[in-house]
Amino acid sequence: MRSLKNISHLGVKELVSLSRDPMLLLFIMLAFTVFVYTAASATPQTLYKTPIAVIDNDRSQLSNQLINGFLMPYFLPPEAVSASEADQLMDEGRYTFILDIPEGLQRDLLNGEQPKVQLIVDATRMSQAFTGNGYIQSIINREVSTFTQADTQLPIDIAVRAQFNPELNSGWFSAIMELINQITMLSIILTGAALIKEREHGTVEHLMVMPVTPFQIMVSKVWAMALVVLVASAFSLTVIIKQALAIPTSGSLTLFLFGTALHLFATTSIGIFLGTYARSMPQFGLLFLLIIMPMQILSGGMTPFDSMPTAVQAVMYFAPTSHFTEFGQSILFRGAGVDIVWPQLLALAGIGALFFWVSWRHFRERLADMA
Secondary structure (H helix, E strand, C coil), rough: HHHHHHHHHHHHHHHHHCCCCHHHHHHHHHHHHHHHHHHHHHCCCCCCCCCCEECCCCCCCCCCHHCCCCCCCEEECCCCCCHHHHHHHHHHHCCCCEECCCCHHHHHHHHHCCCCCCEECCCCCHHHHHHHHHHHHHHHHHHHHHCCCCCCCCCCCCCCCCCCCCCCCCEEEEHHHHHHHHHHHHHHHHHHHHHHHHHCCCCHHHHCCCCCHHHHHHHHHHHHHHHHHHHHHHHHHHHHHHHHHHCCCCHHHHHHHHHHHHHHHHHHHHHHHCCCCCCCCHHHHHHHHHHHHHHHHHHCCCCCCCCCCCHHHHHHHCCCCHHHHHHHHHHHHCCHHHHHHHHHHHHHHCCCCCHHHHHHHHHHHHHHHHH
């Protein structure tokens, strides 16, 4: 009973200390609001207001129809340029695409020939260039088919049904993945920073003379910082993602928060482990980058987990982010229940217990050196 009381009091002390740090509070607020919102709205992987120009050498009904096919919000209204200006405009980066319509396009097409239309692409704008190339080809094929009234349908009608994201909106995926990344990042930062501040302010010596054990000190930091991140993630999911971004989520919020708590059990332990090694905040920042970058890049959020080399998959099975990413996608996108995500929950609990045990042993051994 006394042990629980000590853990409770020490945890409240951590929350009070955090409330007096305006920079960390600002960082938490930005991470779960602005960063999540920006990931979904400011960096779309689909085309959005892409600048395009047209060299219309034909000036026919067909060429006008092609130009009018580039609609908002995918493309800005096409601007007419001359062939002599094209290279200079591309060098200046004014346009991502320049469509060169040859003279006699409509005449040659009606005569049964196969005229060629040139598309100049600024490939330095990678996401727009690769995506837009397919868009423009589809627009040209559609407008030519409409103009010639040709039947270009396939012998078999393919009915495409996009599951879990009917609009194929990449912003849905980006917002959820940003939330998952911020949960991992903030939990490590907050626990590690709390431990380093104890050392810098000299309060570790006060803790050592108090009737508390290293286990109680560590558990108090874990539950306090995990609670902060859990509340912030619940706010971000309900207010920013569901309301501000209007992204529908299918699964249970309670189940997602339960899995998040298990994930935080592991990540806050990692923060304690890094905080005991680092002797200053800059050192902690360097160690944090070495840990967080592979955890996020190889977790399956940026690239499909199954597409990674077998050796990388084997290593990342021991990282909590791999299981949490799969868990979060299953709950929020597919509406999965406990019967589907129980392997991820079990893995998160096991990895969390392992990381906590390792961090506790290391924290207990180095506590005297931290004073």
